[in-house]
Structure formats: structure tokens, C-alpha cells
Amino acid sequence: xxxxxxxxxxxxxxxxxxxxxxxxxxxxxxxxxxxxxxxxxxxxxxxxxxxxxxxxxxxxxxxxxxxxxxxxxxxxxxxxxxxxxxxxxxxxxxxxxxxxxxxxxxxxxxxxxxxxxxxxxxxxxxxxxxxxxx
Numbered sequence: 001x002x003x004x005x006x007x008x009x010x011x012x013x014x015x016x017x018x019x020x021x022x023x024x025x026x027x028x029x030x031x032x033x034x035x036x037x038x039x040x041x042x043x044x045x046x047x048x049x050x051x052x053x054x055x056x057x058x059x060x061x062x063x064x065x066x067x068x069x070x071x072x073x074x075x076x077x078x079x080x081x082x083x084x085x086x087x088x089x090x091x092x093x094x095x096x097x098x099x100x101x102x103x104x105x106x107x108x109x110x111x112x113x114x115x116x117x118x119x120x121x122x123x124x125x126x127x128x129x130x131x132x133x134x
Contacts, residue, residue: 004032004130005074007091010082013038013065014046015105017082019116022058023123029131035072039088041065046105052116078130097126 006028008020017036024034042065053060068091079093083100099122104115 002031004078005035005072005076006032006078006080006126006130007035007037007071007076007093008080008082009037009039009068009088009091010103011038011040012042012105013067014042014044015049015103016101016115016119018045018049018060018063018065019053019119020080020082020123021063022053022060023120024127026056026058027124027127029127032127032130035066035076037066037068037071039068041067048105048109048112049116051109052112055113056116056120078126080126 006024008017008024010017013036017038021034021036028034044065045060045063050061068088076091076093078095078097079088079091081088081098083098101118102115104112107115
């Protein structure tokens with residue numbers, strides 16, 4: 001069986017990409033590996049992200065903020081950036097997508113949840129598109 005690898009990238013790897021990775025792990029079928037990383041990782045996952053995902057029954061409290069060097073150096077099938085202007089030229093990917101998603105770190109809890117829910121919908125849609133293109 002061929003493994004598909006997806007990576008979600010933002011600058012700090014503490015909010016958007018962490019939640020996208022969590023949704024990927026929640027929704028991806030067998031044979032899909034999901035990662036996240038940041039170009040300048042903050043070193044921690046934002047407590048707002050931990051709480052927002054906990055509300056959906058997914059625990060990211062054991063996740064850590066990772067750099068691009070901390071993820072496999074293989075060729076990824078898809079690299080998704082989060083509208084942060086990071087193209088990550090040294091990351092090898094067959095397909096690159098940029099999602100224009102606002103950084104939620106300074107948003108209120110309700111607005112943060114809206115970004116979380118948007119990410120959930122976008123990850124589901126991406127996984128459906130990838131499954132349909134197989």
C-alpha cells in the first residue's frame with residue numbers, strides 16, 4: 001500500500017497548523033500520514049489550540065511545536081501553507097496549496113473557534129479531493 005504524506009505549515013506551528021494536523025489525524029483514512037511544522041516554531045502549542053481541540057474531543061496537549069527539520073525529509077504528497085507567506089522552498093512536495101486563514105492567536109475564544117471550524121472543513125475537503133483523485 002502506498003502511503004500518502006500531508007504536511008500543514010505555518011510560521012510558529014502553534015495554532016493553525018497544529019489544529020489542521022489534529023483534524024487530519026481525526027479524518028484521514030488508513031495510509032495517510034499527517035504532519036505539521038513551522039518555519040520559526042514558537043516551541044509550544046498555544047493553550048487556545050489545546051482547549052479548542054479538546055472541545056471536539058481531540059487532545060493536542062502532547063503535541064509540540066516542530067520545525068521543518070523535525071518532520072520526515074521525504075517528498076510530501078501535499079504541503080499546505082496557512083496564508084502566512086511561507087513557501088518553504090526546501091520542503092519537497094508534489095503539490096503545494098496555500099490556504100488564506102487568519103492567525104487566530106490573538107482572537108477571542110468565539111472567533112478562535114470559527115477559525116478552528118474553518119480548518120476542520122478545509123481538511124475534510126482536502127482529504128475528500130485527494131481520495132477522489134486516487
